[in-house]
Amino acid sequence: MNLNKQLVCVSLLLLSLPWAGCQYLKEMDHSLRLGQEANLEATTKVIAQALAQNPAVLQPHGQLAQTTSKTATDSNAFYCFPLEAPVWADGYDEEWLEVPWTDYRSEGGQHSVRYRCAVSGNSLALFFSVPDKQVIYNNPIQSLASNGDRLELATGSGRNYIFTAVAPGTLTTRYLKNSGQTYRESRIDAAWADHEGGYQLEIKMPLALAQGRLSFQVIDESVQAVNKYGPLLNQDEAPWFTYQSAAAKQAISAFSQPGLRLLLTSPAGWLIANSGDPESQNPSQAHWLLSKLYRALLSSSDYNNSSYQNGANYADHQEFSAAQQGTGTSHWYRDPQRSDHHILSTAMPIEHDGELVAILIAEQSSEQTAGLTDQAFSRLFLLSFSVISLTALALLGYANWLSWRIRRLHRATQKTLVDGNGIIEQHPTSRANDEIDQLTHSYSDLMKRIQEYTDYLQTLARKLSHELRTPLAIIHSSLDNLSSQPLNEQSQTYQQRAKDGALRLGSLITAMSEARRVEESIEQAELEDINIAALLREITAAYRDSYQENRFKLTGIDTSTIERPENTLMAAPELLVQMLDKLIDNASSFTPADGEIEIAYQSTAYDICIDINNDGPLLPEAMQSQLFDNLVSIRKKGSDKAHLGMGLHIVDLIVKFHGGNVTAHNRSDGSGVIFSVMLPRSISYSD
């Protein structure tokens, strides 16, 4: 993992910035919502108190004065849904489709009736669906209203209207007076229709006629018996019915304001009036993608995830139950249409003289505050995005700069190490006074020290050879003088041994300064066109004489084409010969007796290659790269000749002077070693 990647990883920590921002936004959103709740509750409370001053509006028939709260919440009380279209009493329900059925089930459970109830303008409309296996029509001969299957509807006027049909179709509504006489009621339209498994009855009457109360019972005549069932059966008086009144709507719409929906319900939860729209009037200005992202981020917050149930009855709502107990509370709902929107609903009881008259529900969309936080989020997003991009860019740039400097240092060091030819590259310096700069300086110093050390080693041999020469001359001249003295035999032996030792010392000293002398001759070398193939052929013959213990083989030279110009190269012949001498000497010293040394010649368009290929022990892997350095020897100690590790260094010097390179590697089969010298045709002169 390089520095860049590491820094990218570290800069991922920057992502905590938007996270922290989001946390803050959540906090803000939460407190805003709390604020919104409190605000809405306060508003609702004020409106509820205002409405409580005028209970008549809420209960147009003065129910409050006459009834107890028990009857007000009677489960059998009618609720009339508002219906836009006018109702035609024809016994069919095509105009009723949007009005839900209400089920009535008798106490024993053996009878059930479905009915619908609606208010359309000033009319009250009812639609009954009565199951009856055997429909028995009214026989007007017996009586007009007291026989046959019939339905009895009780109203607030005290009159019980009876609906029975002689035949399917429009029927006449009648009522019985206490005297037992039957009267017609012409203000009520009704129609009877047969239906599968029973009959349907549709009734339309003026709203005022009901006087606020409604109840019914079904009288089902059959051959065996007469069954009566319905809520009216157990009641002295019909309960108040609830409907959405224009007066109530007018009353609450006075309080409506943008983004607020007010709902007025009966204590049982039936809707009396609604007004306004909970949608926020200042929708979010943020980009849709941002606001979506924002909502996604906040969605995990503490919303109660119950979905908002739309309907005519609010009794199921949590806040409503609390309001029924007399306390106003708030509750959050998920908007069923838009999953990321929420609805705040506050219910407040309206009391009059300690009695629960109605419940006021105020609803507001979460967008009211979300719009604000949306904007904050957009700003936060933009801000943190730009901060992150900037910082990431800066970090990347910084990392690049750092790694560039380190790479430069690495390259310079590598170059110095690889070159190893005594030229130390000026180490890169910079004005930044930091650790890398210090490291660079340290490296520079280190390299300088190493270079000084190498230089010292190189000059040491030279200096030593120079300094040793004078004492050696004293020994030599003394011994020479001694030989002219009359000596006995033993003294002569010792004198001879001393002479031999001094000579050996002399050759050692000469060897020590050999590299220096080669450098000198390189400085003075003159290049000429040399036929390398001819030179090799000539010199191999000479080697055969000199190294009789080894066999020599020269390959790659065609005698017939030897004079061709491709065998010719600009070179210093003496140096080349010296180089070959060293290589052959080296090869010969490692080749076992009677081993073979192969000199392979190859001429290509770009260079001439000479491989010295000999049997013998392999090179240690670790040493192969520094084999050609000064003072490096891989020979085992104890060999008779002096080896200072100069020979191959001299080879390297000479080859480099010719612009070529020399490498050493083991034969792939492990049987020996190959030294390859490559001499390019177009040489770049370097001294």
Next chain:
Amino acid sequence: MAKRIAIVEDEISIAENYRDAFMQQGYEVSIYPDRPSAMQAFDQLLPDLALIDIGLGEEVEGGFELCRDLRNRSKTLPIVFLSARESEFDKVSGLRLGADDYLTKDISLPHVMARIVALFRRIEALTQPEAQEEIIERGKLALNKARMTVNWDNQPLDITVTEFWIIRDLARYPGQVKSRQQLMDAANVILDDNTITSHIKRIRKKFQALDDDFDAIKTAYGMGYRWHA
């Protein structure tokens, strides 16, 4: 009269060893450890031969100065450098200053002696009539053994004793390859191969200075050199 040899050498042991050897051969030897004392003595009487070290005590290149001085006083006085320095630069400088030979200190006493003798002989030969001289002629080359002079195309070649011996050894049997060792033996020097190579190079240059087409000394790679008539 015995020949007088002056040894200017700050290393007293060497100087005395040489003195002993020379005196044994019947030379008269005086030793000077530094340049001033040598100059003082030379002011009164010039020696017949001067053997000078380059580094003289404090004076790193005192020998060179002394050589220059001596050469100013006498054109013919044989001057030989004997130094531990073996760089080409020092050799060239020494010979340019007019020295007759440049020897490194690893040379053996008999070799030095041979050189001294040869130099004296050359001086003597120059003063004697040419009649009895032994002359080797190889084409344009004419070698006078006694005078140790070499002529190419009748032009004299300015050479040192070492160079003369190398040329003579090569030219004696034209076509025959002389190894470096053989050339060293002939020149009475113990040198490494490189020094012979640079001697050969120098000799070639001297010939080429007289004749651009000089090509008589051939290199036999890996073996040595031969005279190509």
